[in-house]
Amino acid sequence: MPVQSTAAPARAGSRLCVRCGERKAALKRPKTLEQICRECFYIVFEDEIHRTIVDNNLFKAGERVAIGASGGKDSTVLAYVLSELNKRHNYGLDLFLLSIDEGITGYRDDSLETVKRNEIQYGLPLKIVSYKDLYDWTMDDIVKAIGLKNNCTFCGVFRRQALDRGAALLKVDKIVTGHNADDIAETVLLNILRGDIARLSRCTFITTGEDGPIPRCKPFKYTYEKEIVIYPLHDIFQSILRCIYSPNAYRGFAREFIKDLERMRPRAILDIITSGENFRISTTTRMPEQGTCERCGYISSQKLCKACVLLEGLNRGLPKLGIGRTAKSGAGADGNGERQGKRPERNRSSLHGKHGNLDF
Amino acid sequence: MHLTLEFGGGLELLLEKSTKVHKVDVPPMDGEVKATMKGLLSWVKSNLIKERPEMFIKGDSVRPGVLVLINDCDWELCGGLDAELEDKDVVVFISTLHGG
Numbered sequence: 001m002p003v004q005s006t007a008a009p010a011r012a013g014s015r016l017c018v019r020c021g022e023r024k025a026a027l028k029r030p031k032t033l034e035q036i037c038r039e040c041f042y043i044v045f046e047d048e049i050h051r052t053i054v055d056n057n058l059f060k061a062g063e064r065v066a067i068g069a070s071g072g073k074d075s076t077v078l079a080y081v082l083s084e085l086n087k088r089h090n091y092g093l094d095l096f097l098l099s100i101d102e103g104i105t106g107y108r109d110d111s112l113e114t115v116k117r118n119e120i121q122y123g124l125p126l127k128i129v130s131y132k133d134l135y136d137w138t139m140d141d142i143v144k145a146i147g148l149k150n151n152c153t154f155c156g157v158f159r160r161q162a163l164d165r166g167a168a169l170l171k172v173d174k175i176v177t178g179h180n181a182d183d184i185a186e187t188v189l190l191n192i193l194r195g196d197i198a199r200l201s202r203c204t205f206i207t208t209g210e211d212g213p214i215p216r217c218k219p220f221k222y223t224y225e226k227e228i229v230i231y232p233l234h235d236i237f238q239s240i241l242r243c244i245y246s247p248n249a250y251r252g253f254a255r256e257f258i259k260d261l262e263r264m265r266p267r268a269i270l271d272i273i274t275s276g277e278n279f280r281i282s283t284t285t286r287m288p289e290q291g292t293c294e295r296c297g298y299i300s301s302q303k304l305c306k307a308c309v310l311l312e313g314l315n316r317g318l319p320k321l322g323i324g325r326t327a328k329s330g331a332g333a334d335g336n337g338e339r340q341g342k343r344p345e346r347n348r349s350s351l352h353g354k355h356g357n358l359d360f
Numbered sequence: 361m362h363l364t365l366e367f368g369g370g371l372e373l374l375l376e377k378s379t380k381v382h383k384v385d386v387p388p389m390d391g392e393v394k395a396t397m398k399g400l401l402s403w404v405k406s407n408l409i410k411e412r413p414e415m416f417i418k419g420d421s422v423r424p425g426v427l428v429l430i431n432d433c434d435w436e437l438c439g440g441l442d443a444e445l446e447d448k449d450v451v452v453f454i455s456t457l458h459g460g
Contacts, residue, residue: 015437028436035437073369182456225456229369229427230434255457259424 019044030224030266045227049219050085056206058217061092064172068163069097069118069126071111074178076118077228078220082176083122096170100162101130102155103138104245129166131158135311143245146319151245153323154314157306161298167214179218182225182258185269188276189254197285204276211290212299224269226262361386361395361447365404369455371426374409374416382408397428398441400451415455425457 015025017037025035029044036044053059067082069075079097086093099115102108112128119126132138135158143151167175184204191200202208207217220228261268281287292298293305300306306322313321365382372380384407389399398420405417415423421441422428428435429452435443445451 024433025437026432027434038432226427229454229456230429252457256423256425259457263424 027227027230030226030262031222031270033266041227042231045223045231046081046085049081049223050089052206052222053085053091053219056217058176058207058219059091059093059174062094063092063174064094064096064170065174065176066096066098066127066167066170066172067124068175068177069099069115070178071099071108071114071118072178073232074180074183074220074225074228076114076178077231078176078178079118079122079124080232082219083124095124096172097124097126098163098166098170098172098175099126099128100159100166101128101132102159103131103140105140107245108139127166127170129162129169131162134158134162134165135307137311137314139245142314142319145314145317148245150319150323154310155245157310161305161307164214164298172214175214175216177216177218178220178228180220180223180225180228181269181273182255182262184218184221184276185272186251186254186258188272189257190251191276193250193254197281198287200276200279201281201287204273209299221273222270224266361388361445363400363445363448364450365408366450366452367454368452369426370457371416371453371455374411374413376408376410384408395445396441397430397435397439397443397445397451400445401441415457416453422453423455423457425455427454427456428452429454 015035017023017025017040018034019036019040023037023039026038027041028035029041059065065082067075067079069079079095082093083095085091086095097115097119099112100108101112115126115128118124130138139151139155142154146154163175187203188200191197191203204221206221207215209215258269258272261272288301290299290301293300293308294303295308296305298305298307302309304312309322313319313323363384363386365384367375367380367382372378375382386395386400386403388395389403401417401420401422405413409416416426417423430438430443430445431450432452
């Protein structure tokens with residue numbers, strides 16, 4: 001057996017893969033700290049996602065499933081892996097790509113090009129729904145009307161609903177999103193920081209909205225972002241675009257904190273998810289009651305859903321309607337102060353949409 | 361020493377004309393017998409980064425969330441900051457901090 005004769009610090013790829021013992025290791029897996037080669041990495045990466053899908057019964061044969069596709073790395077890898085696993089393991093799924101066009105010139109129009117390429121590469125039908133069609137406002141128009149403050153609120157609220165509406169048009173049974181383990185750990189922390197107990201208790205669920213019309217699930221719940229970035233390294237979609245409007249600074253802090261922790265102890269990401277899963281919410285905590293919006297019928301814990309309140313503000317030239325932690329606008333302004341006062345946390349928390357990803 | 365440096369995941373935005381691939385000639389660092397990643401990072405910071413260096417560097421290393429690959433190999437396997445570089449190496453930097 002050949003021996004590495006020099007005692008010098010390991011030069012690139014001088015150690016062998018712990019899995020096959022034949023090829024040179026190319027990656028240190030954050031989850032296990034194992035050193036593995038690229039070929040074995042593809043196998044374990046895809047196998048783990050398959051196991052997550054099977055162990056959590058994410059899909060049933062014959063289901064129609066929409067992949068929320070932003071053109072970013074996560075949803076692009078998800079679309080590829082899911083279409084491969086569907087063929088390899090005969091899930092029997094009808095897969096679709098579903099994209100939201102927020103109407104941000106120079107940002108979304110570019111990333112939609114990626115999605116259109118994926119449509120051809122992976123042979124998955126693509127549906128694009130736009131804010132313009134759904135709300136008659138593009139994000140460019142909204143920013144012109146309200147400026148650069150709070151625009152992420154509009155974008156986040158509208159996007160969540162747009163994804164559901166697009167899914168309804170496609171008549172799918174489920175939506176999958178590319179949220180990864182880092183995203184979920186970050187969201188656990190953010191919900192703690194905001195005191196958002198309702199979201200804290202559900203943000204670690206691998207499937208949400210099972211009581212609603214279209215459940216959503218996250219096959220990458222246990223997949224590290226590092227591995228998602230490395231997975232397609234030689235593919236063409238390494239250009240990652242940044243929204244031109246706003247950085248969502250608070251989430252940025254949480255993100256950086258997670259990455260700092262990961263450097264010191266990569267397991268921290270999975271451990272935060274485990275902590276989130278195992279929180280027990282005190283029985284005296286008031287939780288929002290889910291109902292439906294009186295105007296559009298969308299799921300809402302208020303009389304009017306957030307999107308309708310925001311839209312009303314835009315159309316009446318009062319864009320501050322529904323913005324801000326003390327806002328009791330929309331539903332509150334129409335009366336029913338008693339329901340409002342009961343759930344102050346709901347108003348506050350729904351203001352923060354995740355930036356860059358579909359959904360939040 | 362000739363190196364090929366690639367920047368992705370948004371890091372290219374910190375460089376002149378947002379160029380992703382840079383073929384560079386890195387001079388030997390003061391007091392170093394062999395070129396290391398540590399020396400390369402400080403060279404990149406002074407010679408290539410045009411704005412917001414804090415998006416790339418934190419302390420004397422890359423900012424957490426930036427992946428580094430040396431000749432397609434995770435730099436964590438090559439010794440990290442102490443990894444030694446050789447002529448014609450390809451070093452890739454990818455940020456994971458820009459959403460998905």
